[in-house]
Amino acid sequence: MKKALLTIFLLILALLGVAASVLLFVDGSLARLTGWYHFQPGMSLFPPENLNHMDEVSWMRISDLHDTIECKRTDDGTWWVMTPFRDRMAPEAVEAILSFAVQARLVDTLPLNRTTRASMREFGVETSPHTITLKKNVGKHDMTTLARFTLGSASPWLSDAGDGEHLLPTTYLRTDFYGRDKRIHVVSGNILSIFRNGLQGLRDAHPLHIKSDSVLEIEVLRHDEPESSAKKLKMTRASAQSHWSIVSPTLTEADEEKAEMLLALLDRLRAVRIEEVGDVRLPPEPMLTLTLTLENGEKEELRVYKPFSSSSDGQQLCYATTADRPVVFTLPVEPRMHRSGGYAKLVNEILSLPVLPASVQTQVQNSINWVYWDDLPITLSDLRSKRFSHIAQKDIDKVLVRSVFSPYPLILRLIPGDQEGQTKDVWMFSVAGRPFEEADEEVVSTFLNGLGSIPVLDFLHDLKPDDSPLESERKFGLMQPDYLMLVQPRECAVRAVLFGEDLPLVRDRAPRIFRMKRQRAGNDIYWAGMEQNTFCVYKLSPKLMKLFSFSPESWRKRNLTQFPISALRTLSLHYMKTPLVLHYDYIGEEWTGTLGTEDVTPRINPHRTNHFVHHLQQMRVRSWLPKTDEDALAALKDPVFTIQLQLEITDYSDLESIVMDAAQQGDAASDRLIPPTMEEVRDMLTEKNETDAAFRKIATGERKVEKRSVTIEVAPSDSSDKKPIFYGRIRENGRLFTLSYEDAQSLDGQLLD
Numbered sequence: 001m002k003k004a005l006l007t008i009f010l011l012i013l014a015l016l017g018v019a020a021s022v023l024l025f026v027d028g029s030l031a032r033l034t035g036w037y038h039f040q041p042g043m044s045l046f047p048p049e050n051l052n053h054m055d056e057v058s059w060m061r062i063s064d065l066h067d068t069i070e071c072k073r074t075d076d077g078t079w080w081v082m083t084p085f086r087d088r089m090a091p092e093a094v095e096a097i098l099s100f101a102v103q104a105r106l107v108d109t110l111p112l113n114r115t116t117r118a119s120m121r122e123f124g125v126e127t128s129p130h131t132i133t134l135k136k137n138v139g140k141h142d143m144t145t146l147a148r149f150t151l152g153s154a155s156p157w158l159s160d161a162g163d164g165e166h167l168l169p170t171t172y173l174r175t176d177f178y179g180r181d182k183r184i185h186v187v188s189g190n191i192l193s194i195f196r197n198g199l200q201g202l203r204d205a206h207p208l209h210i211k212s213d214s215v216l217e218i219e220v221l222r223h224d225e226p227e228s229s230a231k232k233l234k235m236t237r238a239s240a241q242s243h244w245s246i247v248s249p250t251l252t253e254a255d256e257e258k259a260e261m262l263l264a265l266l267d268r269l270r271a272v273r274i275e276e277v278g279d280v281r282l283p284p285e286p287m288l289t290l291t292l293t294l295e296n297g298e299k300e301e302l303r304v305y306k307p308f309s310s311s312s313d314g315q316q317l318c319y320a321t322t323a324d325r326p327v328v329f330t331l332p333v334e335p336r337m338h339r340s341g342g343y344a345k346l347v348n349e350i351l352s353l354p355v356l357p358a359s360v361q362t363q364v365q366n367s368i369n370w371v372y373w374d375d376l377p378i379t380l381s382d383l384r385s386k387r388f389s390h391i392a393q394k395d396i397d398k399v400l401v402r403s404v405f406s407p408y409p410l411i412l413r414l415i416p417g418d419q420e421g422q423t424k425d426v427w428m429f430s431v432a433g434r435p436f437e438e439a440d441e442e443v444v445s446t447f448l449n450g451l452g453s454i455p456v457l458d459f460l461h462d463l464k465p466d467d468s469p470l471e472s473e474r475k476f477g478l479m480q481p482d483y484l485m486l487v488q489p490r491e492c493a494v495r496a497v498l499f500g501e502d503l504p505l506v507r508d509r510a511p512r513i514f515r516m517k518r519q520r521a522g523n524d525i526y527w528a529g530m531e532q533n534t535f536c537v538y539k540l541s542p543k544l545m546k547l548f549s550f551s552p553e554s555w556r557k558r559n560l561t562q563f564p565i566s567a568l569r570t571l572s573l574h575y576m577k578t579p580l581v582l583h584y585d586y587i588g589e590e591w592t593g594t595l596g597t598e599d600v601t602p603r604i605n606p607h608r609t610n611h612f613v614h615h616l617q618q619m620r621v622r623s624w625l626p627k628t629d630e631d632a633l634a635a636l637k638d639p640v641f642t643i644q645l646q647l648e649i650t651d652y653s654d655l656e657s658i659v660m661d662a663a664q665q666g667d668a669a670s671d672r673l674i675p676p677t678m679e680e681v682r683d684m685l686t687e688k689n690e691t692d693a694a695f696r697k698i699a700t701g702e703r704k705v706e707k708r709s710v711t712i713e714v715a716p717s718d719s720s721d722k723k724p725i726f727y728g729r730i731r732e733n734g735r736l737f738t739l740s741y742e743d744a745q746s747l748d749g750q751l752l753d
Contacts, residue, residue: 050146056136063131088204096191101147107186123172124153149175159188205270212263213240217293250462251535253385271329280328388454398488406550408433429555455541463535476528481515553624560619567647575641603752612749621737632727632736639713647708
């Protein structure tokens, strides 16, 4: 008998253990056995091991007094309402529910003896409850509950966010996750706003569900356009990093900022109302169809119908449908206040001013609650690029400009630098048939950047993809242009692996040719421009011509002087009756000088003097002037001060030939016909012990020294301005220039104490 009782007792214990295990597996807590859980202020509502897996929630049930919906997450992470209807769930609602479950903290608990039917009605857990259950998959067909709670009404208290600065709203809540616990809690957080329109309001109000960087094609097909007009606008790109191109109704570059703005606004586009298809009477055909092709090949399609006026307030609205959701969206076309009247007209004119770049406009529009259909840039004129040439300075190797107004071309050539040798790129220019000389880096950058932003006033003519550009060139006189510009791109180095070796390949890119012709239409003077082998003739602003200067003074390097400090021997300043003459010893870094016949060496301030010379080396002129500039010549008849530099420039250009001669003499016995390499030279010199002799000749031999004098004369203009510009001249070569007031004053240095 005792054994039987013991067996029964053990069997009961085993059954209780199995039941506890099942409850623990399903609900995550053994408190269902006790119906009670020991809550403390500040603690989470659910066990930490559950909260750590909240990002794995794949199923939820949401109930109120009238409806219950069940939602499921698909493999791509999108949440869908599965019953009693099928529609995409609002991502912000999902985020709010999951975040609340994780972040809610207990603030206080109503004592159990006060949890009455009246208090449950008072705190909303019975009269306006929202019960939410969250589960995750634990097998192919099994799920476990991570959280379950019933939201009541908002609590009047505020909870400390924990940072000592911010306060959080609170909500009445009850949870039976731990069993038959009837207590009512106050918890931090409030997500009741997502239920303001009932469970139907949890539908995603955004018709399109896209990521901007995943869209590779945009197509707008207008069904309300006549057959003879351009009905389809299509733009594509190869990848998220590629540029957008319009391929229909014409081939042209797209405006990158406007394309990104369109995608951003489409992502934010949301409906004011969502209805079932059977509840709305749609027109027989949409006004347009917008199709987005994603990088995975899937398509998002939005069909938009003709606008209508709301019967309640006259707001312009339109219906829209998508292929993947059996609902009808009501989209706002424009704000409730019609865009008419004096005030509205003024606001629209201010907003249309081109004072903000498109990227900033997108940020401003993103801060607005609603996106209106009329604000979407979906026309050819909205999306096409307003630039004549899409050229980046980093891609240019050579530029040649021919003009009917000049017998010689303007040529710019890049001399690439060496990163290992830490040498910079150098641009050379040739103009007016003169030899190449170094161009000013800032001037070249301004010119090349200007090529990439030539302003476009309008579009004169679009060619269809199968049209010949020759007809347009003849129509606008571009066969014999006033300006012809050739841009040679840099060679594009591409690496490839051939036979197991990593090899650099060079892919040539064809030169780009631009033609520009001056046009007159009545009193309107403009420039027509077209890039060869493209499909658009542009109307260009007359500002274009400011880029093309055929004057050498416009391109010349703007450094006033160029000399190494080691070459300076004498510095003379003639800005007083008695000239100051300073002599410099580079080896000893010492200054000596005279003021007239007086020895002023003890009075020389070496720090101010060294700074003055360094400033002179770095000084840049405002602009170079033609040598015949009458105003400058008149002002410089009587210079206010003169600076003279006596330089001794040592020529080291023959050093390499000395080493090579020594190597050839050391190898005279051989019959080699191929000149030795520098490595061979070093070996031969070392082997024959002639290294010392060769380099001694370099060190002690007489170097060719060129004595050079640079005299700078400066005089103010006749302007009555408080800060007039100053004219200057380099006496030895006659070059004229201008200096700013500040730079001219800085040359009047006080070098003596």
